[in-house]
Amino acid sequence: MAFTAPTKSIRVRLQIWYAIVLVAVIGGFAGVLYYQVTSDRLRAIDARLEAAASYLEATLRGLPPHELEDMPPRRPRGRGRPEMERFGDPRPPGAEPREPRPPGFEPPRPERDGFDDRGPGREPRQRGDGLSPVRPPGPPPPDRPPGDRQRAAIGLPASLVDQPGDGPREEPYFVIWRSGGSVLATSADRGSIPTPITSTLPSGHRPGFRWRAGGEREMFLVGPRGTLILVGKPARRELAELGSFAWRLVASGIAVLAVGLAGGWLISRSIIRPIAAIARTASEISASNLSRRIETAPIDQELVGLATILNEMFARLEAAFERQSRFTSDASHEMRTPLAVIHSHAELALSRPRSADEYRETLATCLGAASRMATLVDGLLTLARADAGRLDVRFGKVDLARVVQEVVDQYRPLAESARISLSSKLEEPLPVKGDPALLARVSSNLLSNALRYTSEGGRVSVSLRADAQAALLIVEDSGCGIPLEDQGKVFERFFRADKARSRARGGNGLGLAICKSLVEVHKGSIDFTSVPECGTRFEVRLPLASTGDDDRSSIGEPKSLPAPATVPNGEGG
Amino acid sequence: MRVLVVEDEPELLQVITRALREQGYAVDGAPDGEEGLFRATSWDYDAVVLDLMLPKIDGWQLLETIRKQKKTPVLILTARDAVTDRVRGLDGGADDYLVKPFELAELFARLRALIRRAAGQAASTIRIGAVEIDPRSRTVTQHGKPVALTAREYALVELLALHQGEVVTRTQMYDHLFDENDDTLSNLLDVHVSNVRRKLGKDFIVTRRGMGYAIERS
Numbered sequence: 197m198a199f200t201a202p203t204k205s206i207r208v209r210l211q212i213w214y215a216i217v218l219v220a221v222i223g224g225f226a227g228v229l230y231y232q233v234t235s236d237r238l239r240a241i242d243a244r245l246e247a248a249a250s251y252l253e254a255t256l257r258g259l260p261p262h263e264l265e266d267m268p269p270r271r272p273r274g275r276g277r278p279e280m281e282r283f284g285d286p287r288p289p290g291a292e293p294r295e296p297r298p299p300g301f302e303p304p305r306p307e308r309d310g311f312d313d314r315g316p317g318r319e320p321r322q323r324g325d326g327l328s329p330v331r332p333p334g335p336p337p338p339d340r341p342p343g344d345r346q347r348a349a350i351g352l353p354a355s356l357v358d359q360p361g362d363g364p365r366e367e368p369y370f371v372i373w374r375s376g377g378s379v380l381a382t383s384a385d386r387g388s389i390p391t392p393i394t395s396t397l398p399s400g401h402r403p404g405f406r407w408r409a410g411g412e413r414e415m416f417l418v419g420p421r422g423t424l425i426l427v428g429k430p431a432r433r434e435l436a437e438l439g440s441f442a443w444r445l446v447a448s449g450i451a452v453l454a455v456g457l458a459g460g461w462l463i464s465r466s467i468i469r470p471i472a473a474i475a476r477t478a479s480e481i482s483a484s485n486l487s488r489r490i491e492t493a494p495i496d497q498e499l500v501g502l503a504t505i506l507n508e509m510f511a512r513l514e515a516a517f518e519r520q521s522r523f524t525s526d527a528s529h530e531m532r533t534p535l536a537v538i539h540s541h542a543e544l545a546l547s548r549p550r551s552a553d554e555y556r557e558t559l560a561t562c563l564g565a566a567s568r569m570a571t572l573v574d575g576l577l578t579l580a581r582a583d584a585g586r587l588d589v590r591f592g593k594v595d596l597a598r599v600v601q602e603v604v605d606q607y608r609p610l611a612e613s614a615r616i617s618l619s620s621k622l623e624e625p626l627p628v629k630g631d632p633a634l635l636a637r638v639s640s641n642l643l644s645n646a647l648r649y650t651s652e653g654g655r656v657s658v659s660l661r662a663d664a665q666a667a668l669l670i671v672e673d674s675g676c677g678i679p680l681e682d683q684g685k686v687f688e689r690f691f692r693a694d695k696a697r698s699r700a701r702g703g704n705g706l707g708l709a710i711c712k713s714l715v716e717v718h719k720g721s722i723d724f725t726s727v728p729e730c731g732t733r734f735e736v737r738l739p740l741a742s743t744g745d746d747d748r749s750s751i752g753e754p755k756s757l758p759a760p761a762t763v764p765n766g767e768g769g
Numbered sequence: 770m771r772v773l774v775v776e777d778e779p780e781l782l783q784v785i786t787r788a789l790r791e792q793g794y795a796v797d798g799a800p801d802g803e804e805g806l807f808r809a810t811s812w813d814y815d816a817v818v819l820d821l822m823l824p825k826i827d828g829w830q831l832l833e834t835i836r837k838q839k840k841t842p843v844l845i846l847t848a849r850d851a852v853t854d855r856v857r858g859l860d861g862g863a864d865d866y867l868v869k870p871f872e873l874a875e876l877f878a879r880l881r882a883l884i885r886r887a888a889g890q891a892a893s894t895i896r897i898g899a900v901e902i903d904p905r906s907r908t909v910t911q912h913g914k915p916v917a918l919t920a921r922e923y924a925l926v927e928l929l930a931l932h933q934g935e936v937v938t939r940t941q942m943y944d945h946l947f948d949e950n951d952d953t954l955s956n957l958l959d960v961h962v963s964n965v966r967r968k969l970g971k972d973f974i975v976t977r978r979g980m981g982y983a984i985e986r987s
Contacts, residue, residue: 529822529848539870
């Protein structure tokens with residue numbers, strides 16, 4: 197088998213297309229599914245965070261306002277300070293410790309932009325606003341000295357901390373800053389706060405949700421009096437679950453893809469296989485076994501048409517081949533018979549001394565057989581040349597009436613000796629474009645045929661007239677007619693309706709086949725009607741020559757007519 | 770020996786008939802299948818020469834019909850030379866197949882072989898006592914010396930020799946020795962028999978009263 201590029205294979209191309217479509221469909225579906233599930237989970241987490249933040253905000257509202265105020269000059273500057281220190285003490289170094297703050301200290305100051313109390317109507321949901329800048333999670337914060345008593349009172353209700361004990365701790369945590377930046381409160385279990393809480397946060401964070409790099413989901417909320425509430429919750433388990441869900445999606449997508457591709461491969465094979473079977477059968481059909489056919493029963497509907505067309509083609513081929521081989525065998529049969537006559541007669545004559553009369557008789561028989569062979573060979577050659585389009589035709593403007601008249605005159609003695617009345621009615625002149633010798637042969641074949649099949653006392657009539665831009669030649673006899681079952685075969689080579697009669701009168705079965713060939717060379721048509729036991733009528737139509745046609749000189753001078761009709765030339769069917 | 774030739778080509782029928790008669794056969798000719806069938810089923814021919822392409826009833830059909838009734842050896846003589854035709858002919862019951870154009874000598878040889886085999890003889894010469902019959906040259910020798918017999922006398926000796934030990938009835942003898950062209954006078958057979966007896970010895974042919982003639986097995 198020769199190597200062919202895979203893209204030349206319809207099967208491979210089909211598979212590639214199939215794979216692309218499958219990947220797109222599965223990928224799209226999985227993506228949508230993943231997005232949906234992820235956002236559902238996130239919304240659940242966010243809802244908890246929101247609830248916790250609202251709870252804390254409500255708690256803060258319940259606190260005395262001074263608790264929420266910061267010391268005005270102690271505005272922290274977070275930049276450049278070590279995290280640990282900031283976590284441990286949000287105030288700048290060197291600032292005097294101010295814990296616990298004096299309860300009455302409450303300097304009135306304008307609320308800062310970033311920490312407006314926007315009230316419960318603000319929009320905290322800004323999901324998907326990205327994770328926080330990636331930074332390595334810091335070491336767990338060192339224990340801080342316990343806060344003041346108010347701070348200890350702030351906490352999350354049990355309903356929001358209901359994480360079961362198993363697995364990693366994923367309880368929510370929170371941090372609340374005052375507007376000045378100092379930490380007001382944190383969740384009770386400080387260890388659950390994943391990253392260092394800085395006092396710089398108020399300057400850089402808008403209310404809303406965010407992700408921390410360690411896998412925590414956090415939410416900022418501006419509380420009363422510029423306090424900033426951060427509620428967070430480690431979501432590692434959810435993230436892990438989502439990750440494994442994604443992997444499962446990928447795995448099942450690949451599995452579906454594999455199953456789909458395998459199915460497609462099999463189906464495409466089942467499409468290809470009948471084609472291969474058809475090709476195999478077709479390649480096995482050769483000249484020696486043309487009768488084979490493609491079996492259509494097991495073939496898919498779409499291919500049955502192809503198989504049927506091929507089968508029909510094989511049938512036509514077979515018929516043509518059979519016709520050809522029958523013609524060959526008929527031709528050889530027709531040649532062998534006179535050959536056998538010559539051979540046997542000569543052999544018999546030579547087998548012992550004979551009288552002069554016997555020799556003469558033998559030679560006459562041989563001569564007759566030889567002439568028959570010559571006629572046959574001539575007929576076969578004419579047909580072969582006509583088939584090959586190499587017939588030597590000298591087209592010119594011919595008066596068909598004169599050609600026919602000469603043929604009729606040639607056959608008149610024969611008709612008289614057979615006591616057949618031969619009448620002709622020719623309308624002249626009737627110019628057609630053609631070869632006079634070939635046209636004479638057509639007329640001669642038809643006429644000799646008519647005489648051959650007409651019994652004594654019958655009549656044969658020839659008529660010629662113009663009819664609808666054509667010359668119409670009719671040869672009609674009152675002979676034995678052609679049996680109905682044979683009427684389709686009349687123009688077949690070597691077909692003879694009445695073989696014994698035809699042979700006895702010198703026919704070789706080629707006459708009408710030659711007529712048809714010659715008429716077709718002249719772009720005319722030949723047809724017949726025949727009633728058994730009543731007679732036969734042949735009609736030849738030849739296109740009329742237009743008045744301005746060339747070569748007027750050739751009108752009416754047919755140069756080489758076939759052999760005179762004293763002996764019918766025996767081509768008749 | 771009587772042979773039927775079924776051949777639609779008149780000139781060929783004529784030459785085969787004539788040649789076979791010159792060989793001493795009684796020959797009937799039939800120009801088409803219908804007449805061929807009628808003749809072939811009406812008489813016991815020693816052999817039939819059959820063309821295949823025949824008017825009215827073709828050779829295949831003729832052969833099939835003959836085979837239903839007779840064991841007559843049939844030689845197909847045809848222009849159809851395809852192997853499939855030969856196979857079909859031989860399988861259809863023909864005993865031999867010869868393609869036109871043919872040598873008359875080969876046709877004669879094949880007919881002799883067919884007739885000999887049909888009579889159960891394998892050897893090409895028949896020996897009866899001191900008499901030896903050679904169908905190839907159609908000669909008879911006695912003690913190594915040739916005996917001059919007419920064609921009809923030879924045919925009579927050959928017929929009886931092929932069926933040696935059996936009684937051949939007068940009717941059978943007429944059927945096999947004379948064709949329809951012969952004037953079969955009632956005593957013609959007796960004349961031939963007495964001529965043969967004169968040439969080959971009185972006891973060569975035995976008369977079975979009321980039954981026919983025979984040559985005793987040697």
